[in-house]
Amino acid sequence: MDSNKTSKLEKNDRLHNFLSPYGNPHANAVSGPLVISRGEGVYVYDEDGRKYIEGVSALWYATLGFSESRLVDAAFGQLKKLPCYHAFGNKISDVCLELTDRLTELTPEGLNHVFYGSSGSDANDTAMKLVRYYNNALGRPNKKKIIAREAAYHGTSLATASLTGVPRNHWGFDLPIEGIVRAKCPNYYRDGLPGESEEAYTSRILKDLEQQIESEGPETIAAFIAEPVMGVGGVIVPPKGYFSGVQKLLKKYDILFIADEVISGFGRLGFMFGVNAFEIQPDMMAIAKAFSAGYQPISALVISDEINEVVAKKSAELGTLGHGYTYSAHPVPAAVALETLNIYRDLDILKVVKKASHTFWETMAPLREFSVIGELRGMGLIAGIELVADRKTKEKFPVARAVGKIFETHCLNAGLIVRAIGDTIAVAPPFIISDDELRTMSNCLINAARLTELDLKK
Numbered sequence: 381m382d383s384n385k386t387s388k389l390e391k392n393d394r395l396h397n398f399l400s401p402y403g404n405p406h407a408n409a410v411s412g413p414l415v416i417s418r419g420e421g422v423y424v425y426d427e428d429g430r431k432y433i434e435g436v437s438a439l440w441y442a443t444l445g446f447s448e449s450r451l452v453d454a455a456f457g458q459l460k461k462l463p464c465y466h467a468f469g470n471k472i473s474d475v476c477l478e479l480t481d482r483l484t485e486l487t488p489e490g491l492n493h494v495f496y497g498s499s500g501s502d503a504n505d506t507a508m509k510l511v512r513y514y515n516n517a518l519g520r521p522n523k524k525k526i527i528a529r530e531a532a533y534h535g536t537s538l539a540t541a542s543l544t545g546v547p548r549n550h551w552g553f554d555l556p557i558e559g560i561v562r563a564k565c566p567n568y569y570r571d572g573l574p575g576e577s578e579e580a581y582t583s584r585i586l587k588d589l590e591q592q593i594e595s596e597g598p599e600t601i602a603a604f605i606a607e608p609v610m611g612v613g614g615v616i617v618p619p620k621g622y623f624s625g626v627q628k629l630l631k632k633y634d635i636l637f638i639a640d641e642v643i644s645g646f647g648r649l650g651f652m653f654g655v656n657a658f659e660i661q662p663d664m665m666a667i668a669k670a671f672s673a674g675y676q677p678i679s680a681l682v683i684s685d686e687i688n689e690v691v692a693k694k695s696a697e698l699g700t701l702g703h704g705y706t707y708s709a710h711p712v713p714a715a716v717a718l719e720t721l722n723i724y725r726d727l728d729i730l731k732v733v734k735k736a737s738h739t740f741w742e743t744m745a746p747l748r749e750f751s752v753i754g755e756l757r758g759m760g761l762i763a764g765i766e767l768v769a770d771r772k773t774k775e776k777f778p779v780a781r782a783v784g785k786i787f788e789t790h791c792l793n794a795g796l797i798v799r800a801i802g803d804t805i806a807v808a809p810p811f812i813i814s815d816d817e818l819r820t821m822s823n824c825l826i827n828a829a830r831l832t833e834l835d836l837k838k
């Protein structure tokens with residue numbers, strides 16, 4: 381069937397056998413699916429040839445846009461040389477060895493041991509399993525709970541959806557599983573009390589965290605997991621002093637820090653990793669997405685030398701580390717990730733992001749004038765635009781009004797794809813976006829704010 385000639389209805393029929401991740405089959409019946417058929421630079425094109433700036437880099441990953449031929453060549457070259465191989469039982473492809481060397485040159489000091497996977501979820505799942513393995517090896521069978529925060533996003537597997545602090549990821553699935561301690565989301569804009577300074581807010585939530593650790597029993601808590609800047613939860617930048625305070629507590633109570641760098645890794649925040657931005661010394665770090673600029677599915681969990689030593693000793697005792705995915709360390713995604721790191725090096729990617737960030741924030745600044753916009757926040761090349769019914773009181777819109785969706789649709793109609801997370805609009809363009817394209821993008825956002833305000837007056 382020629383998809384260009386199909387009607388919306390026919391397309392919905394064709395969608396019937398496809399369970400759309402985060403889909404809503406009833407919503408599809410009304411609007412029909414958006415069928416994307418090609419990409420070029422920062423643009424994607426739908427089947428009717430309409431072009432859209434991908435303002436969220438697809439799922440935060442298309443850092444190099446949609447037509448980087450070096451990545452295509454890397455995949456093709458690897459497919460011709462060694463199209464598939466595995467890493468079970470001490471085997472490894474040469475390309476994966478090289479990737480590991482290159483990756484660990486970038487990761488923080490002391491984080492030198494890499495376990496590969498194909499998704500952010502499986503990297504965090506591996507973290508959860510290694511936390512257990514590590515504490516069992518150390519003879520601490522009760523030290524297993526993991527602290528994860530409200531609004532956190534760490535994946536959708538049974539275990540990682542439980543770390544995720546977004547209720548819709550739990551509905552209908554009997555989640556979360558046991559052993560998750562839910563800490564507060566550090567959202568000063570939403571949860572700061574009237575007149576409370578950012579510093580006072582931070583010490584209040586740190587006090588709460590310490591109380592939580594004490595009431596759960598520190599001897600039962602193994603790890604704390606956090607995204608340096610929360611993405612899916614609404615682009616939330618931590619308040620000043622938050623992570624240094626958290627780290628003090630974790631050290632005091634002997635709790636591991638798992639940094640989820642799935643969105644923030646490789647430059648999104650203007651630093652190689654979020655842990656560099658906030659001076660975090662993690663024990664484990666999950667990476668994915670920008671690792672291969674999204675061109676191939678690959679993730680990794682990077683662990684500290686110290687944890688690796690304990691895990692290796694335990695594996696020797698047990699005869700094996702009983703964990704691994706068929707596609708762990710697959711050579712084709714590895715070749716693409718390696719070339720992605722080469723491109724980041726050749727472009728001096730942090731400089732590129734810093735330059736683009738300047739235009740990004742400068743051209744979006746007029747958004748702050750709109751009464752519908754409560755907060756424009758973020759850092760580097762990630763922003764959240766929170767829409768509110770009342771700027772002074774920060775009153776939210778009723779969920780049923782779906783104001784975020786209205787804004788998102790105005791952007792789409794103008795040729796810009798953004799993502800409404802409730803009433804917060806997420807924007808995270810490819811790193812290679814030009815100043816002109818950034819100006820076009822910001823104009824679309826400003827226009828969408830104007831049209832949304834008009835709609836709300838109707």
Ligand SMILES: Cc1ncc(COP(=O)(O)O)c(C=O)c1O
Nearest residue numbers: 499500501533534535607642643
């Ligand atoms: C911070 C973070 N961690 C983990 C994940 C899960 O990654 P995946 O969807 O590849 O399983 C995501 C996905 O967006 C994410 O944003």
